[in-house]
Amino acid sequence: MDRRSFLKHAGVTGGGLALASERARSAAAPAEIRVGIITEAKGPHLSIYLSAFGATPGIAGVAVADASSATFAEARARLGGRGASLQTYTDYVRMLREFRPELVLVSLAADHAPEPIVAALEAGCNVIAEKPACVRAADFERAVRAAETKQRYLMLAFANRRLPPAMKARELIQSEMLGKLYGVDMYTIADQTRLKNPEYQRAWYASKSRAGGGHLMWLGIHYLDLIQYISGDRIRQVTGFARNVGGTPIDVEDAAVVALQFAGGSVGTLHSGYYLDRGYHTRIMVWGSDGWLRFDHTAGTPLEWYSTRGGAPKGVQTVPYPPDPTSGYRGLVANAVAAARGVEAPAATGRECLDALRAVFGLYAASExxxxxxxA
Structure with missing residues (x-):
C-alpha cells in the first residue's frame, strides 16, 4: 500500500472512529442540565448571561446565589420562561449542595471570585467565570488544578473566541493560508468618559487590589487570548508599559502598550487604552510568509485576507458577517451548556485562560x- 492509499485509508478509518465516538458521547449525554449562577449586585455582564441562559436549550433549571439578593428580580425577568422556576439562595455553598448544578457561572468582582470558583469545581461542577476572576495568577492556577483533579472544565468568558471573524481567522491560519506567521498588530480602545464618573471611580474595576489591573486586565486580555486562539501559538515573552495617562483618580492603568514574542518565533504588539469619548476602536492584523488577514469586529466590517499559496483565490478576499456585539457571549453560553452536557468541547481550557492572565501580569511586572x- 503506497503512502497516499495509506493516508486515505487511515483518514476514512479515523473519521469513522471519531464519528462513532461522537455518537456514543451524544447518546450518553444528559438531555438537560442544571445551571447555577454565583453573583452579586452589579455582577459583571450579568444581564447578558441571564438572557443567554434564558434562550439556550438544554437547561432543566436555573438557580442564583447572591448574598445580597439584589439580582433575583432581574434574574426572573431575564430568564424568560425559566424565570418562573428560578431557585434563589443567599449562600452559594448551600446552592451547590442542594441544587447540584452541572454548570456554574461565576459573575463576581475579581477579588471575590477565586473561592466560589474552587468551591464549584470541588463540588463537581463545570465552571465559566467572568474575567479576570482573580487578582493574582496563583489564585487562578489553584482553580485550574482543581478543575483538572475533578476532570471538569474551567474557562474564563473569552467571548471573542465565538465571534464569526475570529473563527474564520483561526480557520485560515490553521489551514496555513498565511504560511509561517511573522507579525501581529492589535489595538482595543474604549471610552475615557467612564473614568470621569465618580461611581466608576469607586467601583471594584478601578481598584488594583480588587481588579488586578485596569484596561489591559478588563478589555485588553480578550485580545491576548484571542491572538493565541487564532494563531495556535503561545505568548512566551512580554514587555512594555502600563500607565495612567489621563490622570483620573483611579489606581489602575488607562493605557497599556505590550510587545509580544510568541513561542513559534513571531512577534506582535497590542495597544490597550481608554482614549475615546464614546464607542470602540479595535483591530487585529496578522502577517505571514504567504499572506495576511485583518478584522475589526466592533465595526462589523468584513474580514479581509490575502494569500499567495497555491490554490488560494486571487486577490483580496472579503468575508462579511452581521455586526452583533453580544453574539460572542450568546455563543459562549451555548457552548458552555453543550460542553457541560458532554456534546461539545469547551471553547477554552483552564490552561489557555491562565496563559492570557500570565501575559497580563507579565506586562505589569515588565512595566514596573x-x-x-x-x-511560564
Missing amino acids: TGQAQTL
Whole structure:
C-alpha cells in the first residue's frame, strides 16, 4: 500500500472512529442540565448571561446565589420562561449542595471570585467565570488544578473566541493560508468618559487590589487570548508599559502598550487604552510568509485576507458577517451548556485562560521593572 492509499485509508478509518465516538458521547449525554449562577449586585455582564441562559436549550433549571439578593428580580425577568422556576439562595455553598448544578457561572468582582470558583469545581461542577476572576495568577492556577483533579472544565468568558471573524481567522491560519506567521498588530480602545464618573471611580474595576489591573486586565486580555486562539501559538515573552495617562483618580492603568514574542518565533504588539469619548476602536492584523488577514469586529466590517499559496483565490478576499456585539457571549453560553452536557468541547481550557492572565501580569511586572518577562 503506497503512502497516499495509506493516508486515505487511515483518514476514512479515523473519521469513522471519531464519528462513532461522537455518537456514543451524544447518546450518553444528559438531555438537560442544571445551571447555577454565583453573583452579586452589579455582577459583571450579568444581564447578558441571564438572557443567554434564558434562550439556550438544554437547561432543566436555573438557580442564583447572591448574598445580597439584589439580582433575583432581574434574574426572573431575564430568564424568560425559566424565570418562573428560578431557585434563589443567599449562600452559594448551600446552592451547590442542594441544587447540584452541572454548570456554574461565576459573575463576581475579581477579588471575590477565586473561592466560589474552587468551591464549584470541588463540588463537581463545570465552571465559566467572568474575567479576570482573580487578582493574582496563583489564585487562578489553584482553580485550574482543581478543575483538572475533578476532570471538569474551567474557562474564563473569552467571548471573542465565538465571534464569526475570529473563527474564520483561526480557520485560515490553521489551514496555513498565511504560511509561517511573522507579525501581529492589535489595538482595543474604549471610552475615557467612564473614568470621569465618580461611581466608576469607586467601583471594584478601578481598584488594583480588587481588579488586578485596569484596561489591559478588563478589555485588553480578550485580545491576548484571542491572538493565541487564532494563531495556535503561545505568548512566551512580554514587555512594555502600563500607565495612567489621563490622570483620573483611579489606581489602575488607562493605557497599556505590550510587545509580544510568541513561542513559534513571531512577534506582535497590542495597544490597550481608554482614549475615546464614546464607542470602540479595535483591530487585529496578522502577517505571514504567504499572506495576511485583518478584522475589526466592533465595526462589523468584513474580514479581509490575502494569500499567495497555491490554490488560494486571487486577490483580496472579503468575508462579511452581521455586526452583533453580544453574539460572542450568546455563543459562549451555548457552548458552555453543550460542553457541560458532554456534546461539545469547551471553547477554552483552564490552561489557555491562565496563559492570557500570565501575559497580563507579565506586562505589569515588565512595566514596573523595565525588564522583559518570560512567561511560564
